[in-house]
Amino acid sequence: MISHKYVTRQRKDILRCxxxxxxxxxxxxxxxxMLSDEGCAVGKATVYRFLDKLVQDGEVRRFTSxxxxxxxxxxxxxxxxxxxxxxxxxxxxxxxxxxxxxxxxKRFFAHVRREHGFEVDVRRxxxxxxxxxxxxxxxx
Amino acid sequence: MISHKYVTRQRKDILRCxxxxxxxxxxxxxxxxMLSDEGCAVGKATVYRFLDKLVQDGEVRRFTSxxxxxxxxxxxxxxxxxxxxxxxxxxxxxxxxxxxxxxxxKRFFAHVRREHGFEVDVRRxxxxxxxxxxxxxxxx
DNA sequence: CTAGTTGCAAAGAGTTTGCATGGCG
DNA sequence: CGCCATGCAAACTCTTTGCAACTAG
Numbered sequence: 001m002i003s004h005k006y007v008t009r010q011r012k013d014i015l016r017c018x019x020x021x022x023x024x025x026x027x028x029x030x031x032x033x034m035l036s037d038e039g040c041a042v043g044k045a046t047v048y049r050f051l052d053k054l055v056q057d058g059e060v061r062r063f064t065s066x067x068x069x070x071x072x073x074x075x076x077x078x079x080x081x082x083x084x085x086x087x088x089x090x091x092x093x094x095x096x097x098x099x100x101x102x103x104x105x106k107r108f109f110a111h112v113r114r115e116h117g118f119e120v121d122v123r124r125x126x127x128x129x130x131x132x133x134x135x136x137x138x139x140x
Numbered sequence: 141m142i143s144h145k146y147v148t149r150q151r152k153d154i155l156r157c158x159x160x161x162x163x164x165x166x167x168x169x170x171x172x173x174m175l176s177d178e179g180c181a182v183g184k185a186t187v188y189r190f191l192d193k194l195v196q197d198g199e200v201r202r203f204t205s206x207x208x209x210x211x212x213x214x215x216x217x218x219x220x221x222x223x224x225x226x227x228x229x230x231x232x233x234x235x236x237x238x239x240x241x242x243x244x245x246k247r248f249f250a251h252v253r254r255e256h257g258f259e260v261d262v263r264r265x266x267x268x269x270x271x272x273x274x275x276x277x278x279x280x
Numbered sequence: 281c282t283a284g285t286t287g288c289a290a291a292g293a294g295t296t297t298g299c300a301t302g303g304c305g
Numbered sequence: 306c307g308c309c310a311t312g313c314a315a316a317c318t319c320t321t322t323g324c325a326a327c328t329a330g
Binding site: 281287292293295298300302304305 | 306307308309310311312313314315316317318319320321322323326328329
């Protein structure tokens with residue numbers, strides 16, 4: 001999972017920031033601001049370059065905010081496994097990314113492949129919608 | 141569905157281009173090039189502005205290509221209805237957007253709401269994966 | 281040591297905006 | 306004819322790149 005062998009001060013800080021915010025999606029500027037506020041300033045280009053690697057390694061997920069062109073990043077680890085065995089649901093209102101482990105999802109995708117000839121890519125597909133909490137709070 | 145009351149030469153051309161390519165996603169530059177090749181040149185700003193409206197009206201869908209920041213647009217109509225009653229699957233290899241009408245999809249999303257408290261937004265959610273044709277041709 | 285990383289600043293890509301002109305309704 | 310749309314170019318935003326200095330392994 002960890003293919004970036006060089007461990008620098010900057011990389012530690014970026015990873016820490018992403019991990020501390022695993023339930024949020026962050027823009028590059030968010031990361032820069034947070035680290036700068038903590039007194040751990042990092043160069044912008046460094047953040048971009050490292051995020052690219054993390055995305056390629058599958059350790060971070062890249063989204064795009066509806067409307068604008070800013071890329072949003074979110075830590076993708078889920079302790080137990082490599083995230084290919086379950087599905088991702090993302091609250092449109094709150095931005096939270098949750099992992100949904102459910103037999104029915106798998107059966108459903110098996111159905112889509114069998115009956116519709118379409119092989120869903122679990123890594124790329126995200127369900128967007130309103131999460132439990134936002135429903136309760138009347139958001140969305 | 142049609143809230144853009146002004147019908148100009150440019151808007152007709154842009155819509156025609158999108159409709160003729162309903163099975164592909166187009167970048168703004170694609171549209172500009174195609175129209176220019178047909179001798180129907182349109183200003184870049186006009187394309188951006190009109191696409192914004194179409195996306196807001198739900199007549200066009202906006203994607204973002206993996207990796208780069210280019211926005212991709214695709215005509216969203218499916219003759220029969222307004223696309224809220226079925227689901228969208230998009231081939232990662234070929235870029236084709238298909239409409240999947242299937243009782244099981246609805247039942248599956250009902251399950252997600254009931255058991256997981258998550259209300260999937262049909263309009264925003266797209267399944268990515270490999271379509272029948274690409275599977276057959278060994279693509280992806 | 282040496283190959284990979286960092287940070288700056290400059291370049292690049294994509295998109296938006298201001299404003300004078302043009303054209304639909 | 307009034308109001309909205311168009312087109313150009315300039316401004317802007319986000320991201321990438323080149324390069325010299327640095328540093329982990």
